[in-house]
Amino acid sequence: MSGVVPVRQRRVAVxxxxxxxxxxxxxxxxxxxDWKIDLYDRIPESEALGFGVGLTGALLETIRTVDAAVHADIMSMSxxxxxxxxxxxAGEVFLNAFHHGVAIDRGGLxxxxxxxxxxxxxxxxxxVDADALALSSEYDVVVAADGVSSQTRERLGDELGATVSVGRGQFIWCGSDTELPGTTFMPVRTDDGVFVVHAYPYAEGKSTWVVETDDHALARAGLGADVYPRGESDEKSLAYLSHAFSDLLGGRPLLGNASRWAHFRTVRCQRWSHGNVVLLGDAVATAHPSLGSGTKLAMEGAIALSAAMEHSDGSPDAVAQELHSYEAGRRGAVDRLQWRAMQSKIWWExxxxxxxGSPERVAVSFMSRGGAVGLDDLRRTDPELVRGAAAAYADVVSDQVPPSVPDEWILGQAAVGNQSTRIVDDLAGLDEIATLTVDFDDAWGERATxxxxxxxxxxxxASGVVVVTGDAGRPALVHRLAFGERVRLELGLPVAIVLDRxxxxxxxxxxxxxxVDxxxxxAPATELERVLAQ
Structure with a gap:
């Protein structure tokens, strides 16, 4: 038939x-x-690392659309x-409708x-410990999904423009034979420092734990410096953390599965393929676990790559075009998710x-850390959380907060100095300590320090105000809001932020x-501000 491109049998190695x-x-x-598809992995299923992973509701729906059988299998054991x-x-606060997906044992998945x-x-x-580059001469396409420590990415680092940035904190992934009632965020202050856990159930009677701390706390505790053979866990650290979190564990120990301390590595690549070799999953892009989207990133990438390899004749030029199409179609979503994950990582560290602080305000700070969730969202899903946070913000009891917590009420609260609202019309009227321009993306990085x-x-x-300004646009605003929070937390100084209306x-x-305060x-005054001025 005229216009139809013949598609020859492909040979694909993963x-x-x-x-x-x-x-x-x-x-x-x-x-x-009719294609020859081969999958290589040096790790048997019985040695799969980790414990539970989360799958978002959006990811589950996407999986159901492209592969109903896999979706059914996942739901049967999730x-x-x-x-x-x-x-x-200071207390405990609950977040309703926090998780809209499921959790599942990583090995089971x-x-x-x-x-x-x-x-x-x-x-x-x-x-079989396969070499992706060696296989590239035997196959039409080689998909390198060889993880965050990808040997393929390391060997093609210059060609791919690959970078790996290392986080300030360290984390350890472990598990427990305790079924938590839901996702639990909890810090513990020991004699050596603060250890923070993000844990959630993933099966009946089982939970997965990600514990984070800083290098100084580990050094004071005498942890994290030992080297362990492949597959072994840091039992000394597990014992230490089991004691620190004994109340949450109900006296049971934390369990390991090649569990040891590591700095989280954020992987980015300027190009996702070279020749007929293409990177996928953690090999090409990672997202901090506090965002809960690592598996989403991996599986959505798999869907996008398989969809891009659909209709060409399989020639080298056609393969190159397919891989370019995969990257072009997927990069925007990956970049946005990695940006949000970076804000989450900075917040978590x-x-x-x-x-x-106030549990309600901390919870709102966490939910809004990446700019994807705001008060408008939380008013719908968790109105009592918003009301509690607003009460702590205004230093009143919850009964004094209007049920819907309108913006007018939030902005109408008295501020520092002679400011009767939280809107500053004229900076000249402030007792200003300094005006700082934030042109960096890490509120806890070197320039910020x-x-x-x-x-x-x-x-x-104490009566002075720090004014924080910077470029227009939402990403730049998110960065300076994070820096404003650091000024308040670390120095106790009030902050006024300059922003586009x-x-x-x-x-x-x-x-x-x-x-901020x-x-x-x-830019022109909004209707909301005109109401406040009346």
Missing amino acids: VGGGSAGAFCARLLARRHS FQFSSASFRLP IRILRHRAEDAGVGMHIG SFPYRMD ELIEQLRGSASH NLLADGIDALVAGR MLHPI
Whole structure:
């Protein structure tokens, strides 16, 4: 038939049988029964690392659409829950409708995906330590889904423009034979420092735990410096943490599965493929676990790559175009998710500064950390949380907060000095300590620390205000709101933020979350501000 491109049989090798690689192999084989698809992984299913992983509701719906059988398998062994809580020294607060997906044992998820891949006709080479670059001469396409420590990415680092940035904190992934009632965020202050857990149930009688701390706390505790053989856990650290979190564990020990301390690595690549080798999953992009989207990133990438390899004739030029199409279609979503994950990582690494605050305001700060969730969302899903946070913000009892917590009420609260509302019309009227321009993206990084040290000598001026300004646009505003929060937390100084009036909603969120004290909007006044001025 005229205009139809003949598609010849393809030979595709997938190196790495985790959630990205196994699902990609399954989808390709299911769509192209005449293709030769081979999956290589050096780790047997019985040695799968980790405990539970979360799958968002949006991801589950996408999986159901492209592969109903895999979706059914996942749902048959998944664990559903929705609530979360922050357990802080000042009290506990619950978040309703926090989680809209499920949790599942990571090993079980990999078993599902590998078995379904084999059912679809994928050649399984488990226990084989394959070399993706060596295979590139034997196959039309090689998918390198070989994880965050990808040897393929390391060897093609220059060609891919790969970078790996290391987080300030360290984390350890472990588990327990205790079924938590939902997601639990809890810090513990030991003699050595603060350890913070993010834990959630993933099966009946089981929970997964991610504990984070800083290098100084580990050094004081004598932990994290030992080297362990492959597959072994840091039992000394597990014992230490079992004691620290004994109340939450109900006296049971934490369990390990090759569990040891590590700095989280954020992987980025300027290019996702070279020749006929393409990276997938953690090999090409990672997201901090506090965002709960690592498996989402991997499996959505597998769906996108398999969809891009659909209609060409399989020639080298056509393969290159397919891989480019995969990257072009997927990069925007990955970049946005990585940006949100970076804000979450920065927030989480600085969590000890917030642990003695109002639980409700800390919870709102957490939910709004990446700009994806704001008060408008929380008013719908968790109105009592918003009301409690607003009461702590205004230093009143909850009964004095209007049920809907309108923006007018939030902005109408008295501020520092002679400011009768949280809107500052004229900065000249402030007792100003300093005006700082934030042109960096890490509120706890080196440049931010330099500014904090410059301000430290001014911290005694309790009536003064630090004005924080910067570029227009939402990402830049999110960065300076985070820096404003650091000024408040670390130095105890009030902060006024300069922002575009079109972004006033983000400023109102920041007031309740405790990031800033006052807002100085620029551009024409909004109807809300005109109401306040009457």
